[in-house]
Amino acid sequence: MLKWALFFLVISIIAGLFGFGGISSAAAGMAKILFFIAIVLFVVFLVVALLAGRAITR
Known part of the structure; x- marks a missing residue:
């Protein structure tokens, strides 16, 4: 997605x-939209990975 941005x-x-x-x-508007979507997806997957990592270690 960042490639498209x-x-x-x-x-x-x-x-x-x-x-x-x-x-x-x-x-420029499309680039901005794609960039923010990529940032949101990154944050969501980061939180999911952190929560999954805690679940595995318990």
């Missing part, structure tokens, strides 16, 4: 350099 970020930068403001802002 980076991809949309690069597309946004390139579109911005060529003057395509609408495409640039849309790609």
